Amino acid sequence: MTATAFVSPDEIRARFARAMSEMYRSEVPQYGTLVELVAEVNAATRAADPALAARLARNDELARIDLERHGAIRVGTAAELATLRRLFAVMGMVPVGYYDLSVAGVPVHSTAFRPVEAAALAANPFRVFTSLLRLELIEDAALRARAEAILARRDIFTDRVRRLIQRHADAGGLTADEADAFVAEALETFRWHGEATVDAETYRALAAAHRLIADVVCFRGPHINHLTPRTLDIDAAQAAMPARGIAAKAVIEGPPRRRVPILLRQTSFKALEEPILFLDGDGRTPGTHTARFGEIEQRGLALTPAGRARYDALLAEARADSGSTDAGYAARLEEVFAALPDDADALRREGLGYFRYELTAAGRAAAGTVARDTTLDELVARGLVVADPIVYEDFLPVSAAGIFQSNLGGGEQKAYAANANRAAFEAALGAAVADEFALYQALQDDSIAAVRAALG
Ligand code: OOG
Ligand code: NI
Known part of the structure; x- marks a missing residue:
C-alpha cells in the first residue's frame, strides 16, 4: 500500500x-x-x-x-x-x-x-x-x-x-x-x-x-x-x-x-x-x-477555578439590585470589580489566572547555571522567565x-x-x-516543564 x-x-x-x-x-x-x-x-x-x-x-x-x-x-x-x-x-x-x-x-x-x-x-x-x-x-x-x-x-x-x-x-x-x-x-x-x-x-x-x-x-x-x-x-x-x-x-x-x-x-x-x-x-x-x-x-x-469563583461572585453582585440593562450598570460593574487585582503579576501569584512561562534571553544565557530548587516566582523576579496570560478560549x-x-x-x-x-x-x-480548566492547566504545566528542561 x-x-x-x-x-x-x-x-x-x-x-x-x-x-x-x-x-x-x-x-x-x-x-x-x-x-x-x-x-x-x-x-x-x-x-x-x-x-x-x-x-x-x-x-x-x-x-x-x-x-x-x-x-x-x-x-x-x-x-x-x-x-x-x-x-x-x-x-x-x-x-x-x-x-x-x-x-x-x-x-x-x-x-x-x-x-x-x-x-x-x-x-x-x-x-x-x-x-x-x-x-x-x-x-x-x-x-x-x-x-x-x-x-x-x-x-x-x-x-x-x-x-x-x-x-x-x-x-x-x-x-x-x-x-x-x-x-x-x-x-x-x-x-x-x-x-x-x-x-x-x-x-x-x-x-x-x-x-x-x-x-x-x-x-x-x-x-x-x-x-x-x-x-x-x-x-x-x-x-x-x-x-x-x-x-x-x-x-x-x-x-x-x-x-x-x-x-x-x-x-x-x-x-x-x-x-x-x-x-x-x-x-x-x-x-x-x-x-x-x-x-x-x-x-x-x-481564570483558574479560584479566579472564576471570584468573577462569578462579583458579576452576581453587580447585577443583584437592578440587573444589567440600566444606565448605571457599566459604572457599577467597574466599581464592584475593583476588588479583583488588576495586575498580571498579582493575578498570577495569587493563583487566579493561567499563565504560559517562557525563558527570556537572559534565562537562555543562564541555562545550566541556575539552582534546580529556584522557584518559578524567583525565576520571574530575576528576569529569567516571562509569564504571559493564557487566553480564555x-x-x-x-x-x-x-x-x-x-x-x-x-x-x-x-x-x-x-x-x-x-x-x-x-x-x-x-x-x-x-x-476547560484541565486544558488550561495542562497548557500552563507544559510551559513550566519546557522552561525547567531548558534551564537544565
Ligand atoms: C449562542 C449564544 C452564545 C456567545 O458568544 O456567548 C454565544 C446562540 O445564540 O445560539 O454565541
Ligand atoms: Ni457568540
Whole structure:
C-alpha cells in the first residue's frame, strides 16, 4: 500500500472557517462591515501598544487574531448533535465545557467545539457554540410531539458529508480532494434557508412556546446564527459601530474594561428581521423570522477555578439590585470589580489566572547555571522567565444568555427551573465534554516543564 498524504485537521478547519466567513458575509452584509471595523481597530490598537504587539507575537497570537472567529448553531435532536461531533472531529474540534442556559430562560444546553492543543489553537482557534434544544421543557405535550415529528423528518447533513465523515474515521484522514469536498458539503449544513418547512400556524404555535423553538424546528438546517470576530479593544469597536450604521446592544456582556483583560467581553447587534416563506398547502405565504445577528468579542486571561469563583461572585453582585440593562450598570460593574487585582503579576501569584512561562534571553544565557530548587516566582523576579496570560478560549453562560435574550426580540424571560443535565447532554452527544480548566492547566504545566528542561 502506498502512503496517502492527508490534509491536517488544522488546515481543514482553517479552510472551513474561511468558507463559513465568506458565506456569512454574503448572507449578512453587516457582518462584513463588522469584520472590516474590527481589523481597523486591531491594527490601531497594536500600533498604539507595542508591548501588546510583542506579547501577541511571542504567544503565536499575532497571525491568528484577524482570522479568529466563533460561530453558533442550535440543533433539535440527539442524532444531529452526535453527527455534528463527528463532523467537527474531522477539523480537530472537540466538545469543551457544558453550559446550562435553561436557568436564563433559554430551553437549551450547549457545548463549544474547538481545538485544544497549543499548536492547533495558534494555527486557527475557530470554535462553534453548539446548543441542543430541550424539547422536554415544552410543557404542552401535543406541541412537543408535533415538534418531535417535524424534526424526525429532516436530515441536516448531505449524504456526501456523511460518507466523508465515515471515510475520515476509517482511513484516519482526508486527502486534498476529499478535504475540499468535505468543506463544501459541511458548509451546506450551516447555510440559511429562507423557506420554512412548516406552515405559518405551526411556526406561530412553536414560537409562542419559545421563539427559539421555532428557530430550531421550522427550518431545513441549523443555520449559523452569528459569526464573531475577535477585537483587541471592544470599547473602541463598540464606539465606532454607530458611525458604520450598526446598532449595537447597549451593554457589553462580561467583565468590565481592565488593564489586564480577563475572560471574555462581548457585544452584538440585534438580529435582523428577515423575509421567509411558509409552506402553506401547495403554496407559499410570506412571513418574517428573526434569528441572525452579528457579534464581536475581546478575549483575555483564562481564570483558574479560584479566579472564576471570584468573577462569578462579583458579576452576581453587580447585577443583584437592578440587573444589567440600566444606565448605571457599566459604572457599577467597574466599581464592584475593583476588588479583583488588576495586575498580571498579582493575578498570577495569587493563583487566579493561567499563565504560559517562557525563558527570556537572559534565562537562555543562564541555562545550566541556575539552582534546580529556584522557584518559578524567583525565576520571574530575576528576569529569567516571562509569564504571559493564557487566553480564555471558551464562553460564559451569563453572557451567552444575554446574547440569546437580546436576539429574541426583547422582553422574553420565560423562567425554567434550574435543571442542568450534563449527563443527558453527553448521552445525546455520544461523548463526554472536556473540562476547560484541565486544558488550561495542562497548557500552563507544559510551559513550566519546557522552561525547567531548558534551564537544565
Ligand atoms: C449562542 C449564544 C452564545 C456567545 O458568544 O456567548 C454565544 C446562540 O445564540 O445560539 O454565541
Ligand atoms: Ni457568540
